Amino acid sequence: MLKVDHLSVAYGGLTALSDICLEVRAGELVSVVGPNGAGKSTLFKAISGVVRAGSGSVTFEGEDILQTRPFQRAHAGIAHVPEGRHVFPAMSVQENLEMGAYALADARKREELFERIFALFPILAERRRQYAGTLSGGEQQMLAIGRGLASAPKLMMFDEPSMGLAPAVADTIFERIAQLHKEDGMTILLVEQRVAEAMENCDRGYVLQTGRIVMSGTYEELSSDDNVRRAYLGM
Numbered sequence: 001m002l003k004v005d006h007l008s009v010a011y012g013g014l015t016a017l018s019d020i021c022l023e024v025r026a027g028e029l030v031s032v033v034g035p036n037g038a039g040k041s042t043l044f045k046a047i048s049g050v051v052r053a054g055s056g057s058v059t060f061e062g063e064d065i066l067q068t069r070p071f072q073r074a075h076a077g078i079a080h081v082p083e084g085r086h087v088f089p090a091m092s093v094q095e096n097l098e099m100g101a102y103a104l105a106d107a108r109k110r111e112e113l114f115e116r117i118f119a120l121f122p123i124l125a126e127r128r129r130q131y132a133g134t135l136s137g138g139e140q141q142m143l144a145i146g147r148g149l150a151s152a153p154k155l156m157m158f159d160e161p162s163m164g165l166a167p168a169v170a171d172t173i174f175e176r177i178a179q180l181h182k183e184d185g186m187t188i189l190l191v192e193q194r195v196a197e198a199m200e201n202c203d204r205g206y207v208l209q210t211g212r213i214v215m216s217g218t219y220e221e222l223s224s225d226d227n228v229r230r231a232y233l234g235m
């Protein structure tokens with residue numbers, strides 16, 4: 001579904017990503033892990049079009065999308081839930097979700113999606129009319145995910161959805177992401193600090209270090225690697 005080929009990104013003269021090759025097939029949950037500053041968010045931004053790539057290619061469903069604008073990539077089916085749970089604070093929960101679904105003409109499909117979002121996150125249904133800015137951190141993250149889902153994406157990218165959340169709330173978020181993968185067959189690309197959780201649920205993973213992919217493989221392969229165990233799994 002998504003293929004990143006020899007992608008490089010620089011900020012000014014500073015290289016943030018070099019020669020990244022990565023693939024996500026339909027229905028897969030793929031994790032990207034790595035230390036702070038490794039370039040994980042930059043990778044997501046290059047895929048969704050928020051930052052420009054210096055070289056390489058990004059293909060989505062067989063189409064080269066690197067020259068397209070972020071909104072065109074969103075229309076093509078890429079939903080990017082960025083780091084730091086961005087919601088529209090002065091809009092209600094319902095309005096935030098409607099913003100996510102704005103390009104969706106099919107009213108039935110929209111209803112189905114909203115039902116699914118409220119089934120995954122019942123608290124959002126309860127707080128439908130509340131201003132998003134007054135939600136708790138966990139609720140805002142749920143809303144950010146819900147808004148991404150409301151666009152009926154083919155690929156969902158989650159950038160550190162557990163960041164800054166209490167462990168129990170983060171667990172709920174992970175469960176819902178795993179549910180989206182297993183029950184809805186959603187294709188997911190996930191960046192996470194909580195590596196053990198991110199890896200456990202994934203089909204495959206990539207380890208990013210200072211802008212390069214240093215390792216990739218299945219959960220079994222990665223978790224049996226001594227360097228990965230020591231650096232990320234605390235073993």
Ligand SMILES: Nc1ncnc2c1ncn2[C@@H]1O[C@H](COP(=O)(O)OP(=O)(O)OP(=O)(O)O)[C@@H](O)[C@H]1O
Pocket residue numbers: 011016034035036037038039040041042043083
């Ligand atoms: N807009 C920018 N301008 C200049 N440098 C940037 C910019 N955004 C990111 N960088 C740099 O690019 C590198 C990669 O940053 P990025 O945010 O992608 O890392 P990350 O892996 O997501 O880190 P974290 O785990 O802390 O979120 C860092 O050295 C960062 O300082």
Ligand SMILES: [Mg+2]
Pocket residue numbers: 040041042083159
């Ligand atoms: Mg980041």
